[in-house]
Amino acid sequence: MDYQTGFLNHFATEAVDGALPVGRNSPQKPAFGLYAEQFSTTAFTTPRVENRRSWLYRMRPTAAHGKMRKAEEVGTRWLSSPLDCGIADPNRMRWDPLAQPDGDVDFIDGMTTYCANGDVAACDGLGVHLYSCNASMKDRALQVSDGEMLIVPQQGTLHLTTEFGRLDVPPGHIAVIPRGVRFAVAVDGPSAGYVAENYGEPFRLPDLGPIGANGLANPRDFEAPVAWYEDRDCTFTVVQKYQGHFWTVTLDHSPFDVVAWHGNTTPCRYDLARFNTIGTVSFDHPDPSIFTVLTSPSAIHGTANCDFVIFPPRWMVAxxxxxxxxxxxxxxxxxxxxxxxxxxxxxxxxxxxxxASLHNQMNGHGPDAHSTQKAMEADLEPHKIDDTLAFMFESRWPFRLARQACELPGRQSDYDDCWTGFPKAELP
Ligand SMILES: O=C(O)Cc1cc(O)ccc1O
Ligand SMILES: [Fe+2]
Structure with a gap:
C-alpha cells in the first residue's frame, strides 16, 4: 500500500496519468470527462492556516443520487449527543471488553456508544464508541456527517477504502477520517476498537511550547492515501449518519470513483509507536498533556473539546x-x-x-490500591514501562452515559472497590 506523508500537507495525487488538473482547480472540461468537486471540512473563510479543503476529480459527481431514506435498522446502538439518559452520573465506571458479535456484523452495526457530550447539532463535544465486528462492508459505504472519526483499533487490522484511497490500520495505529468522507471498512476476522466521533473542531497537532520544534507526534509520520478508484457499476448503498440518525441512498456504482485529488483535508493514519514520548528526568509525575497526540480545541483556549492522549512504552526515572x-x-x-x-x-x-473506564469531571480517581502500595514500596531504579498502550479521550465537558452502556454485562459494578483498603495516615 502506498502512502504520502505529512500532517495537513497539501497533497496532489492521481491514479491515472493526466487526471489531475495542473494550475487550476476547476477547468472547463476536466480530463477524461471527470467531474471536479470541492470537499471542505472548514468554512471557506476559515483563516488560511487552519483552512482545510480538497479537490476531488471523480467519474460522477456526488450530487448525482436519488432520495435518501431514513434507515431505522442501521447502527441501532450508535447514538449521538445529547443522549437521552436521565440524569448525568458522577460515578466512576469501568467495563470489560465487548463480547464478540453473534452472526455477521460490520463496522457500522458493530458500533456501541458508551457516552457522549456536547451537542451534535452545535458541532461541539464528541461521541465515544466501541466497535466489535467480524464482517466487511460489502457494496456499502459510510459517511459520518456528524463529525470526524478518530479510530483506535485494538484487535484486528481495519482495511479502509475511502474516497481518497486506501489505508491499512492495524492495532497500534490510529486512523482519522474527516467529517463527511465516505469510507468502507473491511476486516480479516473478529475486530474491535474505540472511536472518538469528534463533533467539534477538527483534530490538529498540539503546540509544543518550550518543547521546541520537534517531539510528540511529528507531522511527517502521518500517512495519507494515494488516489485509488474503482470503476464498478453495481448496486451500492451509502449510509449517512446525519444529526444522530442514519439514512441510506442506493447508487448504481461505487462511490470510490475519485481518480485524482489534491488538497489538505484527507483521511490519514499514524503509527503510535512513532510518538516521541517526553517525560521527567528529575522528579514528579508530569501532567499527561505531554502525551497529547492530537487535540480538538474548544472556544476556550487551552481547554480541549477533545485531547487524544496516549500512554506508550517509556522509561520511568523520576x-x-x-x-x-x-x-x-x-x-x-x-x-x-x-x-x-x-x-x-x-x-x-x-x-x-x-x-474502558470513565472518570467524569471533578470525581476522584488515580491508581488502585494495589498499584499505590507497589509504587510506594518500589526501588526507584530506572524502569522501562514496556508492552503497553493505553489512551485517553479527555474533554472539557462531562460525558453523559448511554443507557445501553450502563446495561452492558461487562460493566463492573464493583469498580469503586479498587480504591479500598488504603491505610489511614498516622499523624504524630
Ligand atoms: O486518570 C488516568 O489514569 C489518566 C491520567 C494519567 C496521568 O499520568 C495523569 C493524570 C491522568 O488523568
Ligand atoms: Fe485521570
Missing amino acids: EDTFRPPWFHRNVMSEFMGLVHGEYDAKEGGGFAPGG
Missing part, C-alpha cells in the same frame, strides 16, 4: 517520586481505553485490553 498517575480530581472528563498490556495505575487488574 527520583523520590510516586511514579504512577497521582490521585486527582480533574475539571476535564476522562474516558480511557487499553490497546494492549497493562496500565500502570491499574495493576490490580480489571482494566483489560479492549476494556
